[in-house]
Amino acid sequence: MKAPQQPHRRQHQRLDLRMSAEVRTANAAFTATTRDLSEGGAGLNAERPLGEGEEITLGLFLVLDGLESDTPPLWVKARVAWASETDAQGYTAGVRFEVISDEQRTWLRQVLAQLGTEAKA
Numbered sequence: 001m002k003a004p005q006q007p008h009r010r011q012h013q014r015l016d017l018r019m020s021a022e023v024r025t026a027n028a029a030f031t032a033t034t035r036d037l038s039e040g041g042a043g044l045n046a047e048r049p050l051g052e053g054e055e056i057t058l059g060l061f062l063v064l065d066g067l068e069s070d071t072p073p074l075w076v077k078a079r080v081a082w083a084s085e086t087d088a089q090g091y092t093a094g095v096r097f098e099v100i101s102d103e104q105r106t107w108l109r110q111v112l113a114q115l116g117t118e119a120k121a
Helices: 102-120
Strands: 022-023 029-037 041-046 055-061 074-085 091-099
Touching: 022 041, 029 055, 029 102, 041 074, 055 102, 074 102
Parallel strands: none
Antiparallel strands: 022 029, 022 055, 029 041, 041 091, 055 074, 074 091
16 A cells, blocks of 8 residues: 655745746747746746646846846756746746756855845845
């Protein structure tokens, strides 16, 4: 007899962060905004829908004081874990980073540390 499955728990703490993002799917490219971010994934708000299970390439752009930073964006492969329509005629989705290098993980950690500190100030 199999043990009951435990509910999926996030491995990484998510931080409420608004960042500019670019989503590239097999058929389109469009902008989005992060709702939250962690080392393992992100919550997105967008004007276009994403499909659950869809593979995307996500570009995250660091914006400080309303200006895009000189820090190069992070481009990472991700998969849509869930997606839904919002009340405001927009869409929201949660994506899980699929392939992430040590260099990309370092970028994420630095941004999360920097912006997390600013959010608490």
